[in-house]
Amino acid sequence: MKTEHDAGPGRWLRPSRAIALGPLIIGGFAIPQGAALGVGGFTRPGPGLYPVIVGVALVILALPIFFIDHANDVETFTRGSLRTAVGVLSLALFVPLWQLVGLTIAGSALLFAWLRFLGRERVLVAALLSVAVSACFALIFGTLLEVPLPHDPLGIP
Amino acid sequence: MDLNSILYGFEVALHPTNLIFVFLGVLIGTAIGVLPGLGPSATIALLLPITYTMAPETALIMLAGIYYGSMYGGTITSVLLNLPGEAASVITTLDGYQMAVRGRAGQALSIAAIGSFIGGMVSVAALIFVAPPLAALAIRIGPPEFAVLTLLGIALITRLGTGSTWKSLAAAAFGLLLGTVGQDIFTGEQRLIGGVLELADGFDFVVVAIGVFGIGEILHNCENTAAGVAIRTKLREFLPSRKEMKTSAGPIARGSALGFGIGLLPGGGGVLSSIISYAWEKARSKTPERFGRGAIEGVAGPETANNASSTSAFVPLLTLGLPSNAVLALLYGALLIQGITPGPQLMHTSPAVFWGVIASMAIGNVFLIILNLPLVGVFTQLLRIRMSVLGPAAILISLIGAYSLANRLFDVWLVIVFGVLGYLMRKGGFDAAPFVIAFILGPIMETSFRQSLVMSGAGIGVYLQRPAALAMLVLLVAVFAAAPLKRRFGGRRRAAGDRPEQPESTPTSR
Numbered sequence: 001m002k003t004e005h006d007a008g009p010g011r012w013l014r015p016s017r018a019i020a021l022g023p024l025i026i027g028g029f030a031i032p033q034g035a036a037l038g039v040g041g042f043t044r045p046g047p048g049l050y051p052v053i054v055g056v057a058l059v060i061l062a063l064p065i066f067f068i069d070h071a072n073d074v075e076t077f078t079r080g081s082l083r084t085a086v087g088v089l090s091l092a093l094f095v096p097l098w099q100l101v102g103l104t105i106a107g108s109a110l111l112f113a114w115l116r117f118l119g120r121e122r123v124l125v126a127a128l129l130s131v132a133v134s135a136c137f138a139l140i141f142g143t144l145l146e147v148p149l150p151h152d153p154l155g156i157p
Numbered sequence: 158m159d160l161n162s163i164l165y166g167f168e169v170a171l172h173p174t175n176l177i178f179v180f181l182g183v184l185i186g187t188a189i190g191v192l193p194g195l196g197p198s199a200t201i202a203l204l205l206p207i208t209y210t211m212a213p214e215t216a217l218i219m220l221a222g223i224y225y226g227s228m229y230g231g232t233i234t235s236v237l238l239n240l241p242g243e244a245a246s247v248i249t250t251l252d253g254y255q256m257a258v259r260g261r262a263g264q265a266l267s268i269a270a271i272g273s274f275i276g277g278m279v280s281v282a283a284l285i286f287v288a289p290p291l292a293a294l295a296i297r298i299g300p301p302e303f304a305v306l307t308l309l310g311i312a313l314i315t316r317l318g319t320g321s322t323w324k325s326l327a328a329a330a331f332g333l334l335l336g337t338v339g340q341d342i343f344t345g346e347q348r349l350i351g352g353v354l355e356l357a358d359g360f361d362f363v364v365v366a367i368g369v370f371g372i373g374e375i376l377h378n379c380e381n382t383a384a385g386v387a388i389r390t391k392l393r394e395f396l397p398s399r400k401e402m403k404t405s406a407g408p409i410a411r412g413s414a415l416g417f418g419i420g421l422l423p424g425g426g427g428v429l430s431s432i433i434s435y436a437w438e439k440a441r442s443k444t445p446e447r448f449g450r451g452a453i454e455g456v457a458g459p460e461t462a463n464n465a466s467s468t469s470a471f472v473p474l475l476t477l478g479l480p481s482n483a484v485l486a487l488l489y490g491a492l493l494i495q496g497i498t499p500g501p502q503l504m505h506t507s508p509a510v511f512w513g514v515i516a517s518m519a520i521g522n523v524f525l526i527i528l529n530l531p532l533v534g535v536f537t538q539l540l541r542i543r544m545s546v547l548g549p550a551a552i553l554i555s556l557i558g559a560y561s562l563a564n565r566l567f568d569v570w571l572v573i574v575f576g577v578l579g580y581l582m583r584k585g586g587f588d589a590a591p592f593v594i595a596f597i598l599g600p601i602m603e604t605s606f607r608q609s610l611v612m613s614g615a616g617i618g619v620y621l622q623r624p625a626a627l628a629m630l631v632l633l634v635a636v637f638a639a640a641p642l643k644r645r646f647g648g649r650r651r652a653a654g655d656r657p658e659q660p661e662s663t664p665t666s667r
Contacts, residue, residue: 019585023327030334033349037341042616047341047348050603054334061327069323073586080380084580087379091372091573094556095566103557111549118379119545133550137557147561 015074020066027058083118090114102152103142107134162504163285166512169214170520178215179517182222183524189223190230190246197227198590199374201487202366203551205494206558213495214513220491221471221514222521224484225277228467229525232269232460236262245463248431252448252455259451264397268453269460270529271397272409276465277522279413280420284469284515287421288504292476295501301609301619305629307602310479311595312633313422320588328587329595335360336599343607355567362490362597363562367555368572369589370483373579375548401453408438408458416465421472422481434462468518475503475511478601483590486597 030051040046090113097106111130115121121129141147169175189200201220208216231246236253249269256265298306311333315325338349339359350356397405412434419430438458439448448455473479478500480486492499497507504511559572582589613619620626 016586019324022585022587023331026331026334030349037346037348042610043614045607045610047344047346050606051334051337051348054330054337057330058327058334061323061330064323065321065327069321071321071324071586073320073324075584075586077584078380084376084380087376088573088577091552091556091576095569095573098569099566107553107557111553114549114552115546119543119549121545129546130549134553137553141557141561147557148564149557149560150566 014070015076016070016072017066019074020062022062023058023065024062027055027060027062030055030058087114087118099150103138103149104131104135104152107137110134162289162508162512163516165508166514166516169509169513170218170516174212175215175218175513175517176520178211178219179222179521180524182219183226183229183521183528186223186226186228187230187233187525187528190227191233197224198366198483198487198593199371199551200227201484201491202363202371203554203558205363205366205487205491206561208491209494213492213497213507214509216491216495217488217510217514218517218521220488221518222524224488225464225467225518225521226525228464229270229273229529232273233266236265236269236456245431245467248435248459249456251435252450252452255449255451256453256456261451264401264453265456267530268397268401268405268457270526272405272412272457272461273464274522274526275409276413276416276461276463277468277525278519280417280465280468281515281519281522283417284472284518287469288472288476288511288515291472292501292504295477298477298501298625299609299623300605300612301623301626302629304602304605304609305620305626305633306477306479307598307605309629309633309636310473310481311591311598311602312636314482314594315588315591320586324585324587325591328582328589329591332592332595332597333599333602335365336596337603342600342604355565359600360571360596361562361568362593363494364559364568364571365575365596366487366490366593367559368575369579369582369593371555372552372572372576373583373589375552376576376580377583378544378548397453405453405457408434408454409461411437412458412461413465416462416467417469419462420466420469420481430462430466431459434458471514471518475499475514476501478503480594480597483593486594490597 034048034051034055037048037051038046039049039052090110094106094110097109100106108130111133112126115126115130116123119126138149138152142149142152170179185200185204186197189197201223204220204223208220211219228245232249232253235246235249236257238254253265253269256262311329312326315322315329334349336359338356339347340357341348347357412430415434415437416430419433435448435455435458438454439445442448442452442454444452470481470485473481474485474489478489478498480489489499492510497503497510555572555576556569559568560566562568579589582592609619610616613622615622620630
């Protein structure tokens with residue numbers, strides 16, 4: 001396992017350092033945004049004062065994360081991350097589908113995709129489970145809790 | 158102490174509806190404590206939409222049951238599989254799993270259940286005495302003290318977490334920033350909404366919590382497909398011997414007191430109390446070498462402390478309005494949804510919630526011991542449900558739950574975005590708990606911060622003029638100055654002790 005003292009060409013771009021970009025960018029975004037709102041003063045604080053303070057804190061915190069903190073707790077992206085990407089994509093497709101064909105069909109499709117392709121369940125198991133679970137949720141939320149769900153052509157809720 | 162209030166609490170808690178929900182709560186809690194991959198934060202976040210239609214006390218009674226129920230449930234997998242079901246049970250794996258390896262799983266589980274029961278009951282009893290004076294004191298706290306207190310609460314959570322402190326601080330700051338999105342309550346101006354009108358009311362905390370905890374966790378699990386686990390341990394003998402009971406009596410007594418005390422601190426909670434209890438028992442043992450090799454004290458003490466502290470952690474929540482961990486922050490949010498703001502006045506404005514929840518914890522603990530002692534074998538069967546089945550179902554219910562908040566698909570998109578954020582935070586080693594807690598406390602902190610600046614006219618100096626605020630600031634500095642010392646101590650202890658093998662991966666932000 002590599003340690004924090006490993007020298008090498010990639011030393012400055014190690015994941016444990018690159019992660020400092022997160023707070024730096026977010027803080028760097030918040031400071032001008034807050035300043036534009038009006039900072040005021042410490043006796044008459046404006047709406048932007050607090051976001052600016054928090055933004056400055058984020059930028060400052062990026063420094064120790066970059067220079068001091070090198071815990072081995074950063075996970076790099078692997079082939080397995082592709083599965084997560086596919087999962088996120090399926091969620092993004094689910095929302096318009098839900099609006100179009102209702103919860104039961106869209107939910108079944110989402111569950112089937114997860115059970116079959118991400119969970120590697122057998123086709124029959126995945127199909128039965130996905131239909132049963134999504135119909136069950138449609139009943140709970142649509143009928144029992146009376147949530148006005150988007151139109152379902154199957155008329156379940 | 159007011160006896161009538163407590164009796165009233167029991168009257169509320171013993172109402173048939175509330176009895177059913179406390180039972181459901183501890184049952185669900187134990188079940189999810191057993192299931193690795195679905196923690197109490199995620200479960201409570203997922204169940205929040207269902208609580209809208211409940212009476213506030215019923216909702217909180219059930220959610221609280223899930224919380225301390227999960228503390229019990231987490232023990233089962235720690236002992237049987239060396240897999241802590243939640244962070245507070247990590248320490249139990251050290252001796253609990255070793256006991257299981259030596260064929261004493263039943264004894265380990267029973268002593269954990271007995272210890273947790275005693276710890277929980279002692280804590281409830283002590284809570285009845287401590288909560289009213291603390292609430293009375295809290296009324297005298299003004300905006301400057303409250304601003305520092307919330308800051309202290311957030312800071313302590315970042316210090317006590319399992320991840321890197323710097324990253325936890327950054328996560329908390331990000332949470333504070335997201336808390337400012339939406340309309341400014343002082344001037345009415347829209348802040349940081351980037352032209353998206355749906356954000357005018359800011360982010361709903363349920364959306365943030367479901368996304369970061371629930372979906373984030375599942376997306377992360379999806380990457381590391383864990384194979385189904387099989388249980389081979391047989392559980393023939395359940396009850397500890399008389400000798401083991403005698404050995405455990407001391408650790409249970411000390412664990413109760415220690416857990417109660419730590420739970421009172423903002424930022425305290427299960428993880429810290431169980432670690433300190435373990436260290437204490439090992440330090441005072443005449444045979445410390447047995448620790449890590451199946452010492453029953455190493456299970457009894459931490460398990461008691463962990464349950465006692467998760468009960469007393471309700472004191473800062475119900476009296477100061479300060480949630481000391483992510484789960485309690487969700488309970489805080491659940492109350493806000495019901496139109497109730499937890500704080501010093503809660504005891505008077507909503508006595509049914511305040512005393513009902515406290516009394517329900519005593520009843521919940523009785524249910525838990527009844528459930529746990531005979532049903533340990535049944536709970537272990539839950540481990541056979543694969544995450545590949547549970548995860549997708551949890552995702553779908555999260556998305557529908559987000560929609561039902563305001564009946565708009567915009568919130569579903571937001572939940573997905575926060576799910577990705579939660580996933581990226583886990584990849585980057587950022588603890589999600591400080592983020593969510595800071596997000597919830599942020600608006601309270603900003604309001605009291607700005608109020609104290611305006612009302613004093615002395616600017617930042619107001620914090621130096623008020624003794625209580627100053628004392629808390631000193632404490633805040635001390636907490637962070639103690640870090641290098643602790644690191645030194647920790648290093649020495651690690652070098653000196655013959656520590657057993659730690660589990661490879663432990664859930665950090667559940």
